[in-house]
Amino acid sequence: MSLGAKLKEVFGGNSAAKSKEVVLSSPLTGRVTPLEDVKDETFAMKILGDGIGVCPVGRGELRSPVDGRVEQVFDTWHALTMVSDEGVELLLHVGIDTVKLGGKHFELLVKAGDAVKMGDVLLNFDIDAIRTAGFDVTTPMVISNSELYDMSIMAEGDIGAGMPLLKLTRKGRKA
Amino acid sequence: MKEVEFVIGDPLGIHARPAGLLVKEAQRFESECLLTVERNGKSASLKKLLAVMGLGAKKGDRLKITIQGNDEQAAAKAIERWMKEHLA
Numbered sequence: 653m654s655l656g657a658k659l660k661e662v663f664g665g666n667s668a669a670k671s672k673e674v675v676l677s678s679p680l681t682g683r684v685t686p687l688e689d690v691k692d693e694t695f696a697m698k699i700l701g702d703g704i705g706v707c708p709v710g711r712g713e714l715r716s717p718v719d720g721r722v723e724q725v726f727d728t729w730h731a732l733t734m735v736s737d738e739g740v741e742l743l744l745h746v747g748i749d750t751v752k753l754g755g756k757h758f759e760l761l762v763k764a765g766d767a768v769k770m771g772d773v774l775l776n777f778d779i780d781a782i783r784t785a786g787f788d789v790t791t792p793m794v795i796s797n798s799e800l801y802d803m804s805i806m807a808e809g810d811i812g813a814g815m816p817l818l819k820l821t822r823k824g825r826k827a
Numbered sequence: 828m829k830e831v832e833f834v835i836g837d838p839l840g841i842h843a844r845p846a847g848l849l850v851k852e853a854q855r856f857e858s859e860c861l862l863t864v865e866r867n868g869k870s871a872s873l874k875k876l877l878a879v880m881g882l883g884a885k886k887g888d889r890l891k892i893t894i895q896g897n898d899e900q901a902a903a904k905a906i907e908r909w910m911k912e913h914l915a
Contacts, residue, residue: 700847
């Protein structure tokens, strides 16, 4: 049994539903980029929801920021949506405008409906090849139901995959 | 109830950006908006981003949007105009 499952058992099976705080870990190793600075106004203006960007360095491995389920994968493999066990709805979008690559340089490892744990690799991508093709690899992580949460950013500058990045506190539920 | 039909001309279909903008447009109205993709029979509320992206709507797909509520007239007009501007 994983530590997380053990804790859930100890504190009661419905702890996930009751928990007010959700911490999302960084899906990538790289540099934290405020969403406002992402060079795509759909993300920068938070039309898809609030969130954060990470500009990856090193290995192009996108890791799950939460325990949850893969909701949908784009057939161009550059993006996917997830729902965390607590109900946080997420869009992970590798690079800017990368829909135009049509799947090239991406290798998706999960499919819709898959249960994943925080830190599981969801997709591999070739950072250098994508850059060489002329695309910005900054990866927005957007909370599409962010109106339900107060969000705080827990890191700035360089970050490793798996390190705490965003804290979401459910609104309107006082402890 | 109002109905809007539209065939996607944009080669990239409804990916993240257009889905976000379209949902934003629909959320301006109080009416219920249901989007159906004829090819695969999938439907989603036009106000839910993840659901809209989950439809997998592509170039050439015929979309049917049914709109019901107090402001259905205005909503139908706005959504139809949005589609013509962004997905034609």
